[in-house]
Amino acid sequence: MSVSLSGSCLPPSSSLIPIRQLVVASEEQIAAALRNLQALYCPLRLPTAISKPAPKWKHISGVSTPSPIDSGYASRDEKQFEDDVAVSEEVTAALRADPYERTFATRWLTSLISRVEEMGFDEDATASIIDDAAFILSSFSDFTKDEEEEALERDFSFPTASGGKVEVTLNDAPLSGTDHTDVGLQSWGASIVLSSMMCADHERFGLQQETLGERPTIIELGAGTGLVSLTLAKLLPEFGVTGANIVATDYHLAVLDNCKLNVETNFPSEQPPVGIQILDWSQPPADLQSTATMLIASDVIYAPEHAAWLRDCAAHLLKPDGTFWLMATVRKTGKFEGIPETVESAFVPKLCPKDASGRVFKILQKETVEKRRSIGRGDESGYNLYRIGWV
Ligand SMILES: C[S@@+](CC[C@H](N)C(=O)[O-])C[C@H]1O[C@@H](n2cnc3c(N)ncnc32)[C@H](O)[C@@H]1O
Structure with a gap:
């Protein structure tokens, strides 16, 4: 340099x-x-x-x-x-x-x-x-007093298909101002929109016992505040899915600490239904190979290498009949120009991972989701929701 x-x-x-x-x-x-x-x-x-x-x-x-x-x-x-x-x-x-x-x-x-x-x-x-x-x-990681902002407690309430509500309280911690990798301390629009979509229509996401089976493992990648994992932990029992092993993962230690706090706030019991684990997409742990029934990730594509890392990480973690839901935020300006397109470029046929049984890991469905008023930041113009899996 x-x-x-x-x-x-x-x-x-x-x-x-x-x-x-x-x-x-x-x-x-x-x-x-x-x-x-x-x-x-x-x-x-x-x-x-x-x-x-x-x-x-x-x-x-x-x-x-x-x-x-x-x-x-x-x-x-x-x-x-x-x-x-x-x-x-x-x-x-x-x-x-x-x-x-x-x-x-x-x-x-x-x-x-x-x-x-x-x-x-x-x-x-x-x-x-x-x-x-x-x-x-x-x-x-310097953090001076002057840069401290107030932490913000946010309450979310998502209506469910059965007429109920999933309520989640989050601590949106202040960004340190010096460590610019701690973006996961705050909840981003994609996680709010994805959580509300899952609550409104859980069947379309396969969030029922028949699809998930007994004791499913659901892993959230780049979980940030953990909103999606916490929403799932409150939603699944409403539809008879019990004993799910939900794990919120991220690679950033301060983000994981804040996520843990959010789990404790929402589940003050000794055995919370959401686990916390460190996981870097570029080096997914070997022991988690083919363990996930479902993978979820929101707003995790914001640098050129993210899509390829997540593709390979998800192919490593997902069971052959599992589903990976990826909600990518569309930002068209500045340094994010071209980044949303990297998802589909990472899944062109020659780059799709293949397994020993000849299955191919690919995008099975894409849906564009509109930005909702007063949710998400000004540079977000919408979201692309991908269903990805082995076929
Ligand atoms: C923009 S935030 C989104 C957080 C959350 N999913 C949401 O929608 O609010 C991106 C998240 O990805 C995490 N992240 C970035 N690179 C990562 C990597 N290589 N491995 C794991 N997590 C990563 C960040 O720490 C952060 O929590």
Whole structure:
């Protein structure tokens, strides 16, 4: 990674040495990458060095009366320089706040720490690389008082097909403001719309005993606050499904802590019907292979690699007769442009996983779901609901 000519940092995702090439990178390359990540993410500790150019004064001959070059307080060059710095700071601030770039940098730094011993540098260089990488990672979890916001308790009430109601209370924790990977601390529109759809028409989601069978295992991927899992835990007994093993999973520890709190709030009993488990889509645990009767995921496609990770993770976890419900949020602007389409690109025939019995893991059905008024954020234009499974 490097600093661009304008002085603003370049995005980690397009400038860091690819993780698989780390082991052949030189000490200088790693040091430069770390310096620049520090410039981007620890600006107060290590300001980006933007050297101020010497003002270029117009040459005024000694015989003429000197006249001001600029009627303002600063020369045009100085103003231009100040404007450039302001723009560059704005670009850097936007980059610093970008959750995708931060996740990318986190993964890169974590990989660097785990591989640096194999890179053949001497002991001091290895130790200093580990220190610098850990320093940047630690700044991601800094949480100053000033940035604290009030946690918000939200009550949801979803009408069910039998005329009842499923009620869920959630703690939408404040985003830390510094760790931009903690997006799962808040409930997103897709999880609210999906929960309400499941309550309104549970049969269409196969949420009855005949379809799910005895003691089904339902795993939510990227569960965030756990709204969908909690809704299911309250909905299923209404339709005679008992003994379901519902597991809300996520890869982010702060998100899982908040999810656990939500489970305790909704099920103060000692044996809550929703379990919590860490699960990273890029490395699903081997022991969960073919264990899920149903998989559910909402608003989990917001970076280019997510769809392919989720495809492979779901193929690993789902039983041959299971169903994967994926509710993808459609955002068409900015860095999300093109992301909703990655779901279908990940399931073109040649990329669909196949099992030993010749079954293919593919999209069986797609439905577009409209955005609902006052649900979800302004950049959400709707949702795509996919039914995915083995055939
Ligand atoms: C936009 S939030 C959606 C949360 C929740 N499903 C909802 O709709 O409110 C995306 C969630 O995916 C999780 N996530 C992102 N990358 C992940 C990964 N590689 N493995 C597991 N979870 C991940 C995040 O921590 C976050 O909780």
